Every structure is written in structure tokens, then in C-alpha cells.
Amino acid sequence: MHMADALLAPAVAATMYVASGTAAGVSIHQLKKEDDPQKLPVMAVTAAMVFAGQMINYTIPGTGSSGHMCGGMMLSALLGPHAGFLSMIVILAIQCLFFADGGLMALGANVWNMAFYGCFVGYYLIWRPMMRSKRFSANSASRRTGITLASVLGCVITLQMGAFSVVLETSLSGITELPFGAFCALMQPIHLAIGLVEGLITAAVLNYVYASRPELLRDVNLSAQEHAGKRSLKGVVVTLAVVALVVGGGLSLLASSNPDGLEWALFGNQEAGYAQNMGLDEEDFGVASAAADTAGSIQEKTSFLPDYAFKNSESAAGTTVSGIVGSVIVAAVAVLICILGGFFRKRKRETAVQ
Amino acid sequence: MNKMNQALRELSAMDTLAAQHSPIHGLNAAAKLICTAAYILIVVSFSKYDFGRLLPMVLWPVLLFQISGIPVRICFYKLRIVLPLVMAVGLFNPLFDRMPLLWIGTVPVSGGVISMLTLMMKGIFCLMASFLLIATTPIDSLAAALRKLHVPSMLVTLLLLTFRYVGVMTEELAIMTDAYHLRAPGQKGIHISAWGSFLGQLLLRSMDRAQELYSSMLLRGYHGHFHYAKWKPFGLIDALYLAASLTLMLLIRIFPVAQMLGALFI
Numbered sequence: 001m002h003m004a005d006a007l008l009a010p011a012v013a014a015t016m017y018v019a020s021g022t023a024a025g026v027s028i029h030q031l032k033k034e035d036d037p038q039k040l041p042v043m044a045v046t047a048a049m050v051f052a053g054q055m056i057n058y059t060i061p062g063t064g065s066s067g068h069m070c071g072g073m074m075l076s077a078l079l080g081p082h083a084g085f086l087s088m089i090v091i092l093a094i095q096c097l098f099f100a101d102g103g104l105m106a107l108g109a110n111v112w113n114m115a116f117y118g119c120f121v122g123y124y125l126i127w128r129p130m131m132r133s134k135r136f137s138a139n140s141a142s143r144r145t146g147i148t149l150a151s152v153l154g155c156v157i158t159l160q161m162g163a164f165s166v167v168l169e170t171s172l173s174g175i176t177e178l179p180f181g182a183f184c185a186l187m188q189p190i191h192l193a194i195g196l197v198e199g200l201i202t203a204a205v206l207n208y209v210y211a212s213r214p215e216l217l218r219d220v221n222l223s224a225q226e227h228a229g230k231r232s233l234k235g236v237v238v239t240l241a242v243v244a245l246v247v248g249g250g251l252s253l254l255a256s257s258n259p260d261g262l263e264w265a266l267f268g269n270q271e272a273g274y275a276q277n278m279g280l281d282e283e284d285f286g287v288a289s290a291a292a293d294t295a296g297s298i299q300e301k302t303s304f305l306p307d308y309a310f311k312n313s314e315s316a317a318g319t320t321v322s323g324i325v326g327s328v329i330v331a332a333v334a335v336l337i338c339i340l341g342g343f344f345r346k347r348k349r350e351t352a353v354q
Numbered sequence: 355m356n357k358m359n360q361a362l363r364e365l366s367a368m369d370t371l372a373a374q375h376s377p378i379h380g381l382n383a384a385a386k387l388i389c390t391a392a393y394i395l396i397v398v399s400f401s402k403y404d405f406g407r408l409l410p411m412v413l414w415p416v417l418l419f420q421i422s423g424i425p426v427r428i429c430f431y432k433l434r435i436v437l438p439l440v441m442a443v444g445l446f447n448p449l450f451d452r453m454p455l456l457w458i459g460t461v462p463v464s465g466g467v468i469s470m471l472t473l474m475m476k477g478i479f480c481l482m483a484s485f486l487l488i489a490t491t492p493i494d495s496l497a498a499a500l501r502k503l504h505v506p507s508m509l510v511t512l513l514l515l516t517f518r519y520v521g522v523m524t525e526e527l528a529i530m531t532d533a534y535h536l537r538a539p540g541q542k543g544i545h546i547s548a549w550g551s552f553l554g555q556l557l558l559r560s561m562d563r564a565q566e567l568y569s570s571m572l573l574r575g576y577h578g579h580f581h582y583a584k585w586k587p588f589g590l591i592d593a594l595y596l597a598a599s600l601t602l603m604l605l606i607r608i609f610p611v612a613q614m615l616g617a618l619f620i
Contacts, residue, residue: 004436005484006476007443010399028506038568044512045564046557048519052527053553055357057543066543069553078557086509090516097488098368099361100432104484105394174402175473176443177450177466201549208554216561323406326616330409334416341420 001070001162001191002095003110005103009173016169017108023116024089027082043079047087050075051094058201067197072118073127073154074202078209080218081123088115113165117158123218126154131219140210143220147206152199159195163187356535358528365521371424371489378422378490382592383499389599390487396603397479402469403455408476410611414602415482422490429485433478440477444470493517498585511580527556 008016031039050071057066071091075084089111095101102110127150130136136146167183170176176183209216372379378386393414400408419426451466488496497510534544534552544552605611 002439004440004477005394005398005480006440006473008398010395013398024509025506028508031508038565040508040512041515041567041571042561042564044515045519045523045560045567047512047516048523049553049556049560051516051520052358052361052523053556055361055524056527056531056553057357058549059541059543059545061546086512087516089509090513093513094517094520097484098365100435100481100485103394103436103480104390104487105398105480170443176446177469178443178446179450201553204546204550205554205557206550208550209557212554213558213561216558322616322620323610323613324616325619326610326612326614327406327409329615329619330413330612334412337413337416337420341423345423 001110001114001159001166002092002102003106003113003166003169005105007170007173007175008103008106008109009175010105012169012173013105013108015108016106016112020089020108020111020116023085023120024111027085030082031086039079039083043083043087044090046075046078047091050087051091054091058197060197067194067201069198069201069205070114070118070155070159071202072115072158073122073151073199074205076119076123077127077151077202077206077218078216081119084123085115085119088119109165109169113162113169117161117165118154121161122154122158126150126157128219131217144207144210147210147217147220148203151203151206152196155199155202156192156195159191159198160188163191356528356531358524358531362521362524362528365524367428368488369492371428372492374423374490376422376490378418378486381490381595382586382588383491383495384502384588385592385596386487386491387496387499387503389596390483392600393483393603394480396607397476397483399607400472400476402472403465405468405472405475406612407606407610408472408479410606411479411603413606414599415479415486418486418490419482422486424486424489426482428489429482432485433481436477436481437474440473444473447473495586502585507580514580523556523560530556 005013050069054068054071056068058068060067072084072088075087078084079087092102092110092115093107096104096107096110130146130150130153133146136142136149164184164187167180167187171180171183178186206217210220214220393411397408397411400411418424419429447470448464448466451469452464454462455465455468456463491499493514497514500510500513501507530552534548535541538545
């Protein structure tokens with residue numbers, strides 16, 4: 001699910017940086033408030049372990065294939081959502097910098113898709129309510145069921161949200177010609193399977209930790225008073241679902257001037273022969289609102305967003321003969337630089353030997 | 355060789371590259387970081403049909419590869435991770451976007467093919483840029499640059515500490531995996547009966563190790579702050595490098611350089 005830089009338009013990437021940066025800021029603030037200096041080394045060592053753990057192949061019984069884990073859910077169950085989120089950021093940054101797994105500019109989006117949902121949604125929406133509910137804390141057997149259920153549910157749901165965000169971000173960037181619906185239909189089922197396996201792996205590890213050192217897990221050893229102060233599950237579900245959808249979807253929608261995939265799904269495209277998909281009228285919908293117009297004009301001025309308004313195909317592809325000849329010249333210049341570089345390095349080496 | 359040993363080798367290869375000496379290695383890390391970010395931003399800002407205009411952007415990384423003497427082979431080896439993902443998205447473009455945009459002789463080239471090629475090119479260029487950054491900048495200098503750019507110290511310290519331990523943990527897991535496979539020959543991965551205990555044991559040990567790490571940090575005078583690499587001040591050469599790089603990129607972004615060059619000869 002690591003996105004490369006090429007899959008994002010600058011405006012979408014920047015929006016995702018802002019979103020992830022805000023979550024990181026809140027997390028840092030929260031951790032500073034907790035003021036536990038010992039936490040930092042614990043976070044670092046656990047993050048390093050999860051990083052390495054992602055490379056383990058787990059055999060899936062009955063199939064020839066193997067599964068992996070991603071770790072967002074596990075980190076937040078062990079360290080809490082804020083520390084888990086920061087640890088995931090660091091893991092993703094190292095993967096991006098040293099292993100080319102995910103792009104530097106796409107880091108904001110990757111953090112959002114893989115760390116935000118896994119840590120915050122997974123923790124507040126699933127892990128904490130389930131660990132605090134009486135049903136799953138009666139005895140150790142029910143506790144184990146709770147841990148397994150929370151891990152599987154958490155991984156499946158957060159991975160679905162992550163996969164949907166990938167589709168949304170790519171479509172909003174205008175990268176793929178694949179219609180939004182078809183892209184979703186490709187991504188979601190694959191990640192359902194991945195999430196299920198990941199959930200089972202996470203459940204196995206967390207149950208092992210529960211059996212040997214239960215005090216390491218968050219919200220597992222609570223006193224009766226803490227149980228009494230718990231919030232209602234329904235409230236948490238509704239609030240977080242709304243926040244996640246508004247922040248994840250709404251901001252990106254506003255930030256892009258070309259939501260073609262989404263537009264296709266919402267309004268249909270009669271020119272291209274598509275039926276009215278959801279039958280929405282563009283005039284009465286938010287896309288054509290005054291706010292969107294203002295956003296659009298700001299974007300035009302800042303103009304870093306790729307402009308897809310090339311109707312004149314000749315100039316669009318830079319395809320005149322001179323363009324092709326020029327490209328060949330550029331390639332020749334690049335080769336020349338390489339030859340020159342090699343020549344100078346060789347000479348330097350020879351002088352060094354002498 | 356298992357996956358973890360492979361990762362360890364890649365890590366040490368990057369470390370070795372970053373420890374070399376060249377005019378690019380000697381530059382201020384913040385200048386390099388800003389240039390890399392600008393390059394990636396400009397590359398992805400080209401329109402999806404702008405293959406011809408995007409191509410000259412190759413000159414910047416090619417120049418840097420040559421000046422720094424970093425072998426391009428290692429960079430292209432990393433493409434195995436980037437390209438399949440980009441391809442998976444781009445491959446559908448030729449199927450959906452069939453309007454011919456360009457004729458080479460009598461052979462039509464559809465918009466989808468051009469946008470797919472542009473997407474691949476963008477993927478390769480961005481990878482080259484971020485690879486060059488890491489291959490010419492040690493992680494300590496990068497961390498110092500991040501601090502100078504006001505990235506919160508908690509995040510930077512965590513990055514450095516985690517990076518130190520990634521090597522240790524990966525090595526430990528490599529040994530564990532090898533040991534497991536020696537005892538379970540012919541088995542592809544970790545059996546379901548060991549799913550929990552395999553990583554769980556390491557996790558418990560890591561938690562203890564973190565306590566020891568903290569104690570040793572305290573003994574060495576840690577009091578909430580970390581000392582990064584010696585900060586190399588931003589000099590004239592760094593300013594020149596930054597200005598020259600940004601000018602080159604902006605020129606290529608604004609003017610159709612390839613077309614203009616071609617027009618000179620036709």
C-alpha cells in the first residue's frame with residue numbers, strides 16, 4: 001500500500017502532509033504532556049522491531065502463500081495511539097528513505113493511509129472500547145477472545161479505510177484513467193484478505209504478550225473505577241467515523257481541481273457515454289460552490305497543480321517533430337554527462353594511484 | 355539469503371555510499387533536502403501527457419550522479435519496488451484512454467500510452483532524486499538538517515534512535531528466521547502454531563532492551579535532548595548549488611526545453 005511519488009499530484013500530497021502533520025503535532029503534544037522520558041527508547045526499539053517484523057513470512061495454512069503484518073494496530077495496542085502513530089511515521093520514513101518503499105513526497109499520504117487509521121481509528125474505535133467492555137474482560141478466556149476480535153476487526157477496518165484513501169488520493173490526483181468504482185473494486189477485496197491475515201497475526205502476537213506480560217498491553221488491566229468511567233461505544237463510533245470521513249475525504253476533495261474519478265462516480269459523464277451514475281446534479285452540489293471556486297482560483301494562482309486542460313493534443317504531448325528531436329538531444333546530453341563524469345573519475349583515480 | 359539479510363546489506367550499502375567524499379557529499383544537508391523536495395514536486399507537477407517536457411528533468415539527477423560518483427546501478431536495483439506499483443496503476447491508462455495523441459510515421463500513439471510512460475518516468479525520476487539524497491547524506495546530517503528546518507526534536511530523535519535499532523533488530527530476526535528454518539526444513543514461512551511466539555518473544559525481549567537502552571542513555575548524560583551531527587553552516591557553495599539547481603528545474607518546468615532544442619536543428 002506504499003504509494004510512490006508519481007501517483008500523487010502536489011496539491012493532494014500537500015493536503016495529506018498537512019493532515020498527517022496535524023496528527024503528528026497532536027501526538028507530540030500529548031506525549032510531552034505525559035512527560036515520560038522512558039517512552040522514547042521504548043518507542044524506538046518497538047518501532048525497529050516492527051520494521052524488522054514486517055519482513056517475516058507467515059505461512060497461511062491451507063494455501064501456498066504467506067502473509068505479513070503492517071503493525072499500526074499492534075503498536076497502538078502496545079504503546080498507545082500517539083506513541084504508536086509517531087513510531088509508524090518513523091518506520092514509514094525509514095522505508096521510504098532507505099528502501100525506496102513509498103515516495104518522499106507521498107510520505108504524508110502514506111502516513112495517513114497506514115498509520116493514522118491503524119493507530120487512531122484502530123485504537124479509539126476498536127481496541128479501547130472492546131478492551132473496556134465488560135463482555136471481554138470477565139475472565140482471561142473472554143479477554144483473549146476480545147484481543148483476537150479487536151485485532152482482526154481493527155486490521156480489516158483500518159486497512160479498508162487505508163485502501164479507500166489510496167484510491168481516493170490517486171483518483172483526485174488524476175493519475176489513473178481507471179474509473180473510481182473499478183479502482184475501488186480492485187483494491188478493497190485484495191485488502192480485505194490482507195487485513196484478515198494481518199489481523200490474525202497481530203492477534204497471535206498480542207495474545208502471546210497477554211499470556212506472558214499482560215501489563216504491556218494498553219487498557220487491559222483496568223480497575224473497576226476506570227471501567228465505570230468508560231464512554232459509550234456508539235458515541236465513539238459515530239464521532240470517529242464522521243471525523244475520519246470529513247478529514248480524509250473532504251479536504252482532499254477541496255484541494256483538487258480535478259476530481260475526475262470521483263466526479264465520474266457522482267455525476268456521470270454523458271460525453272464519454274457513461275450513464276448518470278449517482279444522479280447528482282453538479283450545480284446543486286458542493287463541487288461547484290463558491291468555496292470551491294475560490295479554492296480553484298487560488299490554485300490557479302499558485303499553479304503547482306498539474307493542469308490537465310490540454311485539449312489541443314498537438315501541443316499537449318509536445319509531439320511536434322522538434323519535440324522529438326529535442327528529446328533525443330536531451331538524452332544525448334545526459335549520456336555525454338555520464339561519459340564525461342566517467343572520464344574525470346578515471347583520471348582522478350589514475351592521479352591518485354600515481 | 356533471507357529477506358532480512360538482504361535488507362541489512364541494502365542498509366550498509368547506503369551507509370557506505372553516504373560516507374564517501376565528493377563535492378555533493380560535502381554540501382549542506384538542508385540545501386540538499388530542499389533541492390530534492392523541489393525536484394520531486396516539480397517532476398510530479400508536469401501534466402500526464404507532458405512526456406516531452408518532463409524528459410529534460412533527467413539532467414539534474416544525471417549531473418548529480420556523475421559529480422558525486424554514486425553508482426546508478428544500486429538506484430535502479432531499488433526500482434523493483436517502485437515500478438510494479440506505479441505500473442499497476444498506469445497500465446490501465448492505455449486501455450481507457452485510446453484517443454491518438456501522436457503519430458510516429460503511420461503508427462498512432464494513444465494518450466493512454468503517453469500518460470503511462472510519463473507516469474513511469476515520474477516514478478523513476480523521483481526515486482533517483484530521493485536515492486541521491488540518502489546516498490550522499492549520512493543520517494546524522496539529515497537529522498541535523500531536519501532540526502534546522504524545525505521538525506520537532508521528538509520526531510527526529512525517534513528517527514535516529516529507531517534507525518540505530520533497525521539494524522540490531524533486523525539482524526536478530528535474521529538469526530531467528532535462519533534458526534527456525536534450520537529446524538523446520540522445507541517449510542516456506544512461520545507455521546501458524548508459532549505466529550504469536552515468534553515475534554512475541556522478540557517483542558518481550560525488546561521491551562527489556564529498551565529499559566537497558568534508557569539506563570545507558572541516562573548514564574551518558576541524556577536529559578531529554580539529543581546531540582546531532584556537527585552542523586555544517588550554510589555557505590556560499592550551498593547557496594550557489596541551491597540557486598543553480600532551482601533555476602535549472604524552473605527553466606525546464608516553464609520552457610519546453612526539448613522542443614526548443616529541437617527547433618534549433620530543424
